[in-house]
Amino acid sequence: MSMDNKDSSDFIKDREIEEILSANRRAEPERVREILAKALELKGIAMDEAAALMMVSDPDLLKEMFEAASKVKDAIYGRRMVIFAPLYISNLCGNECLYCAFRARNKEVKRRALTQEEIARETEILINRGHKRILLVAGEAYPSQEGFQYVLDSVKTIYSVKSGPGEIRRVNANVAPLTEYEFKRLKETGIGTYQLFQETYHRDTYHKVHVAGKKIDYGWRVTAFDRAMRSGIDDCGIGVLFGLFNWNYELLAMLQHIRHLEEVFGVGPHTISVPRIEPAVGSNLAEHPPAAVSDIDFRKIVAILRLTVPYTGIIMSTRETANLRRELFALGVSQISGGSRTNPGGYSEAGLQEDTEAQFSLGDQRSLDEVIRDVARLGYVPSFCTGCYRLGRTGKDFMDLAKPGEIRHHCDPNAFSTFQEYLSDYASPETKTLGEELINSVMPRLEPEIRDMTKRMVDEVRAGKRDVYC
Ligand code: SAM
Ligand code: SF4
Secondary structure (H helix, E strand, C coil): CCCHHHCCCCCCCHHHHHHHHHHCCCCCHHHHHHHHHHHCCCCCCCHHHHHHHHCCCCHHHHHHHHHHHHHHHHHHHCCEEEEEEEEEEECCCCCCECCCCCCCCCCCCCCCECCHHHHHHHHHHHHHHCCCEEEEEECCCCCCCCCCHHHHHHHHHHHHCEECCEECCEEEEECCCCCHHHHHHHHHCCCCCEECCCECCCHHHHHHHECCCHHHCHHHHHCHHHHHHHCCCCCEEEEECECCCCHHHHHHHHHHHHHHHHHHHCCCCCEEECCECCCCCCCHHHHCCCCCCCHHHHHHHHHHHHHHCCCCEEEECCCCCHHHHHHHHHHCCCEEECCCCCCCCCCCCCCCCHHHHCCCCCCCCCCHHHHHHHHHHCCCEEECCCHHHHCCCCHHHHHHHHCCCCCHHHHHHHHHHHHHHHHHHCCCHHHHHHHHHHHHHHHHHCCHHHHHHHHHHHHHHHCCCCCCCC
C-alpha cells in the first residue's frame, strides 16, 4: 500500500504569512541595514526579515540591498554561471492551466510527442552545440501505449546518445508530480534534479487558474517533493510562476515550503526557479497576468532569495531578455538556459512550428554560442559542470559541503575545465578567443589551493583530455 496519502499541505500557513506581512509593513532604514549586515554573514535571514526587505522602495536603500545580494552571490558562486538546455519531449497535456499553451482545450496548439528517435536527434543537436546538461520537460499526458514509461525511456535515450567528443552528463526533469513508486523508477534512470513549480502557493488562486485535469489537486502537487525525497531523490528544484498572485505572499510561502523540507528531510531544495508568465498561444491569462511582476520587483525577488537562502541555486530561463539577465546575474542568478526552444522538436526543426507548438514566446532568441560569449564578456565563467551529481554529492551531502563554503574547491575547477572543454570543442573563433582570455585573467585570482587544481585540470583539457572533473 502506498504511503502517498499521508501528506498534507498544512505547512503552507496562510495565517502566518498574513501576520508576517502585516508586522513588517515598514522598512525602517536602520533595521534594513541590520538585516543586510546579517545576510552578509552568509547564513541566511529569517522569514520576517525577508518580508521587511520586500518593503524597501527608497532608491538608496534598494541600492544597498542589491549591493549586499551581489556580495553574497560573489562570495558563494564567484564568477561561475551554470548553463543548461531544456528539451521539450511532448506537448500532450490533460490539464487546463489557464496560462499555458499546452493546456488540454487549446485548439491552437498542434500536439506532438517526440519518438525516441526524435529525442535522440534533438539530443545530438544539443550535444553538438556543446551542451552537457539537459532539462527534460513534458506536459502531463503520455502517449497511451507507453504511459509513464515514456518519460523513463526518454531519459535513457538522452543518456545513450554520443556524438563527436560529447555526451549529455546530467538530465534533470520537469514533469508532473509522481507517486513514490514512479519517483523510484525515475531515480533509477540516473536523473539529476527533479524540478517542479507550485505555480502559486495561494490556494484560491491555484484553483482559479487550474480548472481541469489532475493538476487541480493543490495538495498532491505541493507534497510532490516529500514523495520524491522519500523515494531517494534528494535533489529537488522548486519554483513559483510569478504573475499569478502577489509576489510577497509567494516568496514567504516558498520559504515555508523550504522550511518544511529542511525540517522533515534535513535538506532544502537544491535550486529555486523564478519564471515569470510569458505570452502563450491561446492564453488570455498569459497575455494579461493578474499579478504581473515589474522588472524592479523581479530584481528584488532575486536579491531577497539570494540573501535569504544563500546556498540554493537560482535558475532563470531564457524567458527573460538579455538585458535583464545581465543585471540578475549580479544579484543572484546562478544557472541559466541558453539557446532554448520550447516546442517539441524545436532544435531539429528550428523556425518551424514555433508559433503553433511552443509553450510560450521566448524573450531571448540567441544561440548558445552568443549566450556564452555574452556571459563571458560580462566576466562570468560559463560552467557545464556535472561533477557533484556524478560523484554522489547531492541532497544533504551537497549542503554539508556548500554551507561552510567548501564546495568551491570543486565548483571552481569544474567550471573552468568544462568551459575550456566547450571552448576547445564547440565555440566559434570569436568566443574561443574571448573565453580563453577570460580563463587566463580570472584563474590567477582564485585562492591558491583552488587555483592550482583548476590550472591542472584546464591544462589537461587543453592537452586533449575530456570529462575532467573533481
Ligand atoms: N506539465 C508539467 C507541470 O505543469 O508541472 C511540467 C512541464 S510545464 C511545461 C513546466 C512549467 O512551465 C510549468 O510549471 C509552468 O510554471 C511553466 N509555464 C507554463 N506556462 C507558462 C507561461 N505562459 N510562461 C512562463 N512559464 C510557463
Ligand atoms: Fe500542462 Fe504543465 Fe502546461 Fe499545465 S503547465 S497545461 S500541466 S504542460
